[in-house]
Amino acid sequence: MAILNWSAAIQHCQQRGSGYVIATIINTQGSTPRDGGSKMVITTDATYDTIGGGQLEFLLVQQARELLAQNKTCQILKPIPLAAEAAQCCGGNVTVMLEAFAACSWQIALFGAGHVCQSLVTILAGLPCQVRVIDNRPELMTNSLPANCRYEFYADPTETIAHLPDDAWVIIFTHDHALDYALCKTLLSDQRWAYAGMIGSQTKALRFRKRLVDAGFAAQAIEKIYSPIGLPEVKGKLPMEVAVSIAAQLQSLYYQRVTVQSGLSTSWRDIKTIMQVQKTTGILCE
Structure with missing residues (x-):
């Protein structure tokens, strides 16, 4: 350096x-x-x-x-x-x-570098956090990121979870439902995180909860994963509208849980x- x-x-x-x-x-x-x-x-x-x-x-x-x-x-x-x-x-x-x-102390891991992620990092750029954007598609890691964000390529993104700091905030919005499910399973097997959320419809969330229960995970643990993610009061389906909903939920929960030192x-x-x-x-x- x-x-x-x-x-x-x-x-x-x-x-x-x-x-x-x-x-x-x-x-x-x-x-x-x-x-x-x-x-x-x-x-x-x-x-x-x-x-x-x-x-x-x-x-x-x-x-x-x-x-x-x-x-x-x-x-x-x-x-x-x-x-x-x-x-x-x-x-x-x-x-x-x-x-x-x-x-x-606010460490955020975004799994999936797609449109919603790109919108979300523009908001997180102005918040007191450090952000990892994790994906297995290097072609999506060409756009510049704000100073407090960085890309991390993993052929298998689930491997990243073991390397996340304690009390990380995890958001799942990949392109692949199978990968989303694998990430949920890995998170439930390594519950050091402070927050986990997954994008998707209510139907997707219910289907995932049933599959995770069938896989042997406790219902109480599964309920800790916010899905659908975001504040329901914030409407809209455009990437930036979804990002605003997610960011509002993150900020609301963060300031409820964290005391400024x-x-x-x-x-x-x-x-x-x-x-x-x-x-x-x-x-x-x-």
């Missing part, structure tokens, strides 16, 4: 759905390695750009990775006297803002105290 600057690194992390911390020097006094406004981005296994290196950067990277381990979004303002805390001989003072952004941030009272101390000691510039 090419070496990225801090702004490109933010885009890279957002596209991957990985957590990251932006470290920004917001104020300096005296001799310091970098000026105010300098930034770097820190992930669990890499750093991009620099705010001066040395012990200062080492300490901030260490604290940033402690925030990443909590996987919560938060902001912390940290004043650092370089001589006393970072043992750097330049002897100045810096104030650094650490902005932590949690990794994306926010970590402890520096309070406004503490920020005012830090700023007041810096102003009275000459650290804060007018």
Whole structure:
């Protein structure tokens, strides 16, 4: 991978759905390695750009990775006297803002790259999720996808399920009813997912439920697969209309089940105290 600057690194992390911390020097006094406004981005296994290196950067990277381990979004303002805390001989003072952004926990797997899928990814592009588009037809994987989506080719798409993360959201709308059924069976044998839905008519759904019961799966487990998928209140049969119905159901269920994780941030009272101390000691510039 090419070496990225801090702004490109933010885009890279957002596209991957990985957590990251932006470290920004917001104020300096005296001799310091970098000026105010300098930034770097820190992930669990890499750093991009620099705010001066040395012990200062080492300490901030260490604290940033402690925030990443909590996987919560938060902001912390940290004043650092370089001589006393970072043992750097330049002897100045810096104030650094650490902005932590949690990794994306909403992982969606779309089985089938057809018309409804192509419409759905245009909607999912604007939601806080990471999307895999899985199909066994490479000729359908030529259209460009939004930044938070990617294609995955599998000759047998059922093999993908074992590699999905825990609590994945799975949507089935392939071109083949036999493949749809095989995917349902595999999902019921590996129930680590948070949501599963399958496109189709009510007749198809009833026929699949009967076949799955006959195959030995519990009716209670089968009922966890939403089929027909989507909100019944959202009408229409065009690909985009179906996609809107599916997206509405996904978003409704997601926000019912998921609590947005926010970590402890520096309070406004503490920020005012830090700023007041810096102003009275000459650290804060007018």
